[in-house]
Amino acid sequence: MKDIVSSPPPIVRNQFEAVRELFSKNVVPSYGRFDLAFSHGAGSNLFDVAGKRYLDLGSGIAVCSLGHAHPAITEALVEQSRKLVHVSNLYYTEPQGRLAAALAQRIGPGKVFFANSGGEANEGLFKLARKFGHDEGRFEILTAENSFHGRTLAGIAATGQDKVKKGFEPMVSGFRHIPFNNLEAARKAISPATVAIMIEGVQGEGGVMPAKPEYLLGLRALCDEKKLLLLMDGVQCGHFRTGRFQSFQRILENVGQASRLSQTSNVKDGDRRDASPMFLPDGLSMAKSLGGGFPIGAFWVRAPFADLLGPGTHATTFGGTPLACAVGLKIIEVIEREKLAENARARGDFFTAELSRLGKKYPGVIADVRGLGLMVGFELKPDLAKLPGDATKSQSIRFVKLLHAAGVLTIPAGANVIRLLPPLNLRRDEAEEGLQILESVIAKIEA
Numbered sequence: 001m002k003d004i005v006s007s008p009p010p011i012v013r014n015q016f017e018a019v020r021e022l023f024s025k026n027v028v029p030s031y032g033r034f035d036l037a038f039s040h041g042a043g044s045n046l047f048d049v050a051g052k053r054y055l056d057l058g059s060g061i062a063v064c065s066l067g068h069a070h071p072a073i074t075e076a077l078v079e080q081s082r083k084l085v086h087v088s089n090l091y092y093t094e095p096q097g098r099l100a101a102a103l104a105q106r107i108g109p110g111k112v113f114f115a116n117s118g119g120e121a122n123e124g125l126f127k128l129a130r131k132f133g134h135d136e137g138r139f140e141i142l143t144a145e146n147s148f149h150g151r152t153l154a155g156i157a158a159t160g161q162d163k164v165k166k167g168f169e170p171m172v173s174g175f176r177h178i179p180f181n182n183l184e185a186a187r188k189a190i191s192p193a194t195v196a197i198m199i200e201g202v203q204g205e206g207g208v209m210p211a212k213p214e215y216l217l218g219l220r221a222l223c224d225e226k227k228l229l230l231l232m233d234g235v236q237c238g239h240f241r242t243g244r245f246q247s248f249q250r251i252l253e254n255v256g257q258a259s260r261l262s263q264t265s266n267v268k269d270g271d272r273r274d275a276s277p278m279f280l281p282d283g284l285s286m287a288k289s290l291g292g293g294f295p296i297g298a299f300w301v302r303a304p305f306a307d308l309l310g311p312g313t314h315a316t317t318f319g320g321t322p323l324a325c326a327v328g329l330k331i332i333e334v335i336e337r338e339k340l341a342e343n344a345r346a347r348g349d350f351f352t353a354e355l356s357r358l359g360k361k362y363p364g365v366i367a368d369v370r371g372l373g374l375m376v377g378f379e380l381k382p383d384l385a386k387l388p389g390d391a392t393k394s395q396s397i398r399f400v401k402l403l404h405a406a407g408v409l410t411i412p413a414g415a416n417v418i419r420l421l422p423p424l425n426l427r428r429d430e431a432e433e434g435l436q437i438l439e440s441v442i443a444k445i446e447a
């Protein structure tokens with residue numbers, strides 16, 4: 001192939017400092033980064049610039065659902081980019097229509113809008129809610145304490161954590177926070193201006209906190225009664241991570257199965273992907289795993305509200321490019337063909353069971369273990385005396401660094417929670433390797 005521009009001088013391998021220097025000179029320092037620079041990956045493994053291998057139990061924060069350098073993703077990217085990368089939403093393209101159909105088929109009757117990130121998908125849902133309530137003068141959206149909904153201006157107003165708001169006041173108005181998993185508090189918080197409630201099915205940044213089935217069902221009834229939209233942020237907990245396409249389907253599956261069994265005589269396993277007839281949110285945002293690493297976001301809106309955002313009301317230049325949607329379609333195809341939702345469930349059960357066992361063996365270190373599928377969190381006891389590292393940093397960050405040294409990548413959440421968000425195709429032996437390394441680190445700091 002002919003070189004159009006000459007390639008830049010290669011960064012010498014084994015030179016983490018050189019990469020960091022580029023960042024300190026040129027990249028806005030808005031992230032607290034770990035001292036690791038990666039050069040390539042394969043499956044559930046990542047390799048840093050010095051060639052050290054890491055087992056990736058974080059998947060780039062629940063994004064790389066098929067691991068790294070998956071040939072199906074590469075192939076979809078190459079194949080589609082040979083045909084068409086982008087044309088704008090002035091026109092129709094088949095991949096966008098097909099991905100919208102694939103998502104709606106797995107959620108419920110409704111339509112899909114494509115964006116480029118989770119924050120942008122949530123912005124769309126906020127605008128949908130405002131449009132819905134506009135003529136009645138309703139605009140207020142209730143979100144949960146400890147929630148996370150993105151870093152845009154409305155996203156930080158919606159996020160129920162002070163640390164994301166600090167320094168960016170005044171907040172976008174029209175958001176208030178309610179305690180999570182508390183139905184009575186939600187009912188009490190509703191004002192004449194309230195138009196929607198938004199929650200995560202499993203709070204991610206908030207420390208892996210799943211919604212209770214009765215909370216979801218109660219919010220649905222409450223929103224129906226008060227004419228509110230029930231919005232769910234499925235950016236992190238969605239896309240098969242919990243063992244079903246969306247977390248609410250997993251959370252409600254026993255309730256749902258009972259009701260389905262009473263309606264139909266022969267429920268086959270293949271019907272599980274069908275939307276639960278008894279519960280649907282009115283809007284649902286997606287991103288992270290949706291593109292397996294290729295940036296794409298989306299929101300689904302339930303049929304009665306699907307045409308609220310008419311022509312000219314909402315737009316984004318890159319939303320739903322044929323390239324992004326071809327990748328999205330391929331990922332769903334691979335996940336379903338290789339039964340990776342079932343794998344997520346099995347590997348997740350393994351991690352939660354084994355971590356609970358470690359919790360009993362090392363009661364001085366582990367305070368709690370929570371999870372659904374491959375969204376697993378374990379909480380450290382506060383004030384771990386034997387936890388080394390910079391004491392100005394949180395325990396979760398210091399623990400994650402110990403795991404780095406031992407060759408495993410995980411994601412901190414809050415001050416004390418360690419999150420495991422591995423690729424959905426993590427193998428049993430890889431899960432066992434990860435657990436062994438986790439135990440070796442936990443054992444060292446048990447008092």
Ligand SMILES: *Cc1c(COP(=O)(O)O)cnc(C)c1O
Binds near residue numbers: 149235
């Ligand atoms: C990551 C995340 C977002 C924000 O997504 P971006 O793609 O970073 O904008 C929103 N909500 C939840 C639950 C998330 O985990």
